[in-house]
Amino acid sequence: xxxxxxxxxxxxxxxxxxxxxxxxxxxxxxxxxxxxxxxxxxxxxxxxxxxxxxxxxxxxxxxxxxxxxxxxxxxxxxxxxxxxxxxxxxxxxxxxxxxxxxxxxxxxxxxxxxxxxxxxxxxxxxxxxxxxxxxxxxxxxxxxxxxxxxxxxxxxxxxxxxxxxxxxxxxxxxxxxxxxxxxxxxxxxxxxxxxxxxxxxxxxxxxxxxxxxxxxxxxxxxxxxxxxxxxxxxxxxxxxxxxxxxxxxxxxxxxxxxxxx
Numbered sequence: 001x002x003x004x005x006x007x008x009x010x011x012x013x014x015x016x017x018x019x020x021x022x023x024x025x026x027x028x029x030x031x032x033x034x035x036x037x038x039x040x041x042x043x044x045x046x047x048x049x050x051x052x053x054x055x056x057x058x059x060x061x062x063x064x065x066x067x068x069x070x071x072x073x074x075x076x077x078x079x080x081x082x083x084x085x086x087x088x089x090x091x092x093x094x095x096x097x098x099x100x101x102x103x104x105x106x107x108x109x110x111x112x113x114x115x116x117x118x119x120x121x122x123x124x125x126x127x128x129x130x131x132x133x134x135x136x137x138x139x140x141x142x143x144x145x146x147x148x149x150x151x152x153x154x155x156x157x158x159x160x161x162x163x164x165x166x167x168x169x170x171x172x173x174x175x176x177x178x179x180x181x182x183x184x185x186x187x188x189x190x191x192x193x194x195x196x197x198x199x200x201x202x203x204x205x206x207x208x209x210x211x212x213x214x215x216x217x218x219x220x221x222x223x224x225x226x227x228x229x230x231x232x233x234x235x236x237x238x239x240x241x242x243x244x245x246x247x248x249x250x251x252x253x254x255x256x257x258x259x260x261x
Contacts, residue, residue, distance in 0.1 A: 042231035065155035069202030072149035161228035
């Protein structure tokens, strides 16, 4: 009974908050109990774009809002392109002390100063307007323009990450086609057999816990997916496991569970 109620609550969250929402014909639980650890908690959500099925593990964590950390580079890139601060994947922002990275390098390697400079050039007014237009999490760009996604007020859940990715996939944000195309061209590709994963990681600290993200797009032959993995770990567990790679390996394990069903 608890499982049935849990799935019902999950579907209610997906279909009742904000517009537009991705269509879910069926929600299916993934068996990832073997990946549980005393050092961390995690949730994985995967949306099959073809069958409109939603696969998940730990739905109770899937709708808890967290700081997006470097996954905010996804909307930040789109906003920069729409505001014409960024031209294409080769755009440099003349950061001075750093080796002058391109947009693609800064995105794939999470170069914080690049995106802080980008935020400055976008400005508070446009940043706030686009976040509200995107319905990106709670859409708060406070208190500081250059840090709100790292240690500010911006929060987003794994479910909301999926919804935002779906708007990108379906081109529902009202942006120029060049902006979508440039964004998709800068994701790092990770291969696991026939599976191709195009994701962005994020790592932040919130309420005494490390918060880890891995979100993005994936394909397996002709099948296409959206995914969002979030994990939390008490700060005292830092160094007791490889936090950086674990969020990626959890995602890969979830996909293998899905593909082998």
